[in-house]
Amino acid sequence: MGIPHSHRVSLLLACMVCLCPVSGAFSENGGVASRMGTSRDLEWMNGADVSFIPQIEDLGGVYRDQDGVAGDPLDIFKKYGFNWIRLKLWHTPREPYNDLPRILAMAKRIQGREMKFLLNFHYSDDWADPGKQTKPSAWKNLAFTALKDSLYLYTKKAVRALSDQGTPPDMVQIGNEITPGMLWNDGRVGGSFDTPQQWKNLGDLVKAGIQGVNEGLDTAGSVPIMIHLDRGGDNRGSRWFYDRLLAQNVDFDIIGLSFYPWWHGSF
Numbered sequence: 001m002g003i004p005h006s007h008r009v010s011l012l013l014a015c016m017v018c019l020c021p022v023s024g025a026f027s028e029n030g031g032v033a034s035r036m037g038t039s040r041d042l043e044w045m046n047g048a049d050v051s052f053i054p055q056i057e058d059l060g061g062v063y064r065d066q067d068g069v070a071g072d073p074l075d076i077f078k079k080y081g082f083n084w085i086r087l088k089l090w091h092t093p094r095e096p097y098n099d100l101p102r103i104l105a106m107a108k109r110i111q112g113r114e115m116k117f118l119l120n121f122h123y124s125d126d127w128a129d130p131g132k133q134t135k136p137s138a139w140k141n142l143a144f145t146a147l148k149d150s151l152y153l154y155t156k157k158a159v160r161a162l163s164d165q166g167t168p169p170d171m172v173q174i175g176n177e178i179t180p181g182m183l184w185n186d187g188r189v190g191g192s193f194d195t196p197q198q199w200k201n202l203g204d205l206v207k208a209g210i211q212g213v214n215e216g217l218d219t220a221g222s223v224p225i226m227i228h229l230d231r232g233g234d235n236r237g238s239r240w241f242y243d244r245l246l247a248q249n250v251d252f253d254i255i256g257l258s259f260y261p262w263w264h265g266s267f
Helices: 030-036 053-058 073-079 100-111 144-164 196-216 235-246
Strands: 010-014 021-026 043-049 084-089 116-121 171-174 225-229 254-258
Touching: 043 116, 053 100, 084 100, 100 116, 100 144, 116 144, 144 196, 171 196, 196 225, 196 235, 225 235, 235 254
Parallel strands: 010 254, 043 084, 084 116, 116 171, 171 225, 225 254
Antiparallel strands: 010 021, 021 043
16 A cells, blocks of 8 residues: 555655765655745755764864865855755764754754754663664653653654754654664564554654644644655665555654665665
8 A cells, every 4th residue: 555645755865875965855745845934946955964073073073075075064065056955863872973962063064154053852861773773761660641641742842942043953863773663672663563552652752752842833834744764776675665554544744764885785
């Protein structure tokens, strides 16, 4: 079964290489048009996940353009055509990076260069990907209802903090490469976890995150929501996931797909 036309979900293909470049285009259809603007022109997105810039700079790293001139990396990226920046948010990382204070500071830098900002919630203390979707340690022993409430409040708090400083995200990603679900094992799907109850759990968690985003904004509007997988070269696997998530009545806007040619092959 394919994705129903009524959902009108747009596609963003994310080719995650090196600094995790993000490229894609938005069409004017459904909710995406109202959230992205009313222009009939397609908006081409060219950018990168640059979450490690603060740590690299603190360790003495220097960014140079192709002419060898040192400068602020965001200025260099913009000079060469980047118009979007993605930042990942970890709950309680071991080091003081990829946390909310760093996100707030980087969001100001992005806004100062008139670039757009994609916020990526990992819902983990470290990398979340198809091989591991580990709960934050603070949520490790929570019952499901409390876990869902914590996810909602955490998401709302982060988006509200960004909104309060005048740098709300232009798009939000609920989870990172969540093909096998997230917040294992409560929201795990696939394999022995490919059950109606597990899909309901995942749907409830994603919807709690989306609610947190919408309520964290300082206006009545909303931003596009991306659901992100690692299956850019796998149509069957992608449809398996999104069909089942849509069956949980999850209201999202963007299909985000990582594509790794060395793993996924050609288009």
